[in-house]
Amino acid sequence: MNALAGVIFHFIGGFASGSFYVPFKKVKGWSWESLWIIGGLFSWLLVPFLAAYTTIPNFMDIILATDLSTLFYTYFFGLLWGIGGLTYGLGVRYLGVSLGGSIILGLSMVFGSLMPSIYYYLYPAAGKQDINYFFTTTAGICVLVGLLICLLGVILCGRAGVEKEKGLKSSVLVGDVNVDYNLKAGLVVAIVSGILSACFNFGLEAGKSMATEANELWKATHPNQGEFLFQNNVTYIIILWGGLTTNLIWCIYLNVKNSTFSDYSNKNTPLGRNYLLCALAGTTWYLQFFFYGMGESRLGNGASSWILHMAFIILFSNLWGVLLKEWKGVDKKAYRTIVAGIVVIILSIVVVGFSKTLE
Template sequence: MNAVFGVLFHFIGGFASGSFYVPYKKVKGWSWESMWILGGLFSWIIVPPIAAWLTIPDFVNIIRLASYSTLSYTFIFGLLWGIGGLTYGLGVRYLGVSLGSSIILGLSMVFGSLMPSIYYFFNETAGKHGIDYFFINQSGICILIGLLICVIGVCLCGQAGISKEKDLTSLSTETKSDYNFGLGIVVAIISGVLSACFNFGIESGKPLADVANEIWKTNHPNHGEFLYQNNVTYIIILWGGFTTNFIWCVYLLFKNNTFSDYTKADAPKGKNLLLCALAGTTWYLQFFFYGMGESRLGNGASSWILHMAFIILISNAWGVVLKEWKGVNKKTYRSIIAGIVTIIISICVVGFARTLEN
């Protein structure tokens, strides 16, 4: 049952992440930097401590008593991930929700799932798998197969994006919107690699989660692992992410003179604020449920792969719903559908791998 609930929690988290950008697309009269930093305040500063306070009453002391190395490494990975998260927004802007998310999160999935195992191969740690696990263990081999299948699905989505660019050359400027495959793919690669640093931050901040887990298990014996143990770790990671995004967005607000967005008479300020708050809160929920899934499956490659795969799946589904593929030919449309189906298959394979281990 742990595997079933773990997959379910990752699905909910993936749905939240794959859906968070949709409210941003409804914001009117504001620049990208105006809405991104406002939504980020909810994602990184306001909601995480509230979630920790509701689930881990002693979280402030856990942070205060943590070692300097734990906090610093967790924060640094948060900074790097912040660059990935920052460029994620740009990647989605230039490539669309479905294609942008597919490429960025596909790269993040590969790097985030395999890089920690390479580290643990050379630095053996109890409860952690080295890279050899994926070649000598039945469950590990199945996880690797699922990862490869998902990469194929991402490639199909990428091929659909290339075809989409060709199809859109005959459409109006309004229909093309901000779509720019050349610029978008460069941004997406940078974002995909650095976005994997969130998983590294979770690994670095694991001592914080372990303390929260032990406190809970002491007060609730024989109840298994603490579902919300990672909520304290997220606070430090997201401080790092906020720092990066805040600096860049303030720079853009000055450079583009877009501070005035918040006082525009023709902009629906109340509605825009609510949409940004909804987007930011929805974004945070992805990791709230990721932590719940991780507590059931473990913070290994399978958790990260499932999380990324569900996000790619949901974001592509939104791309179809939002008609981002409107105007493309049937071959292009079949390619994106094939990519979605392939990713669904990869999710099933990784989920099955966990049953082999358990």
């Protein structure tokens, strides 16, 4: 039951992450940097604080009692992840929700799932899976197979993107086609984003002692009730401060460079609606990690949790891409390829989820 609950929580988190950009697409008359930072204030500052406050009443005591080295590395990985998150927005802008999300999150999935295991091979730690897990255990081999299947799905989605570019006129609006579509620029941004986005998982590992403390405090007052579902909410605070720092600096720079500070008070735009849409996008974005933490509490902070999280995000990003008609105007071959990619990713989710029953 723990494995099934973990998969369901990751499913909800993946839906939230794969869906968060949709409200942004409805914002009218604002520059990208303006909508991005308003959404970010909700996703990286306000909602995480509220979530921690409501689930871990003493979360600030845990943070204040944590050694500076742990806080620094957790925050530092948050800074790097923030760059990945920042370029994620640009990747989606240039490649669309489906293709951009697939490439970025596919890379993040590989680096985020494998790099910690390599680290723990070099520096063993009790309770942590090292790289041998993927080659010497039935469950680990199953996880690795699921990872490879998901990568195949990502490749198919990328292939569909190439076919899409062939079928569209450069920078020409065709119905609902994304006018910012730029494969070359998008790929560069997506690769940077995918690698750095994996730093969120590194931040979770660096700040694990805070989550462990929250877990132990909860278990002391709730004996025999398993692991604390919301233990990671305290760690998120520090990681997301790092992400907020990176994105706030960049977006303010763009506001100055592009003279777009007026967006926030421009009465020629639907201000109330824009703020609400950004708040919705930011809150939805945070929910991915709220439910990721719940899933991790049931599956453990190993490769399978990160792979499932990424796979569900890729799945929903592609489904939204289809529903939002990002593939309108392309030939049937490209459309069949993106559908095939979605099916393969679903298969990978089943394989990784099954692996937990083998442990």
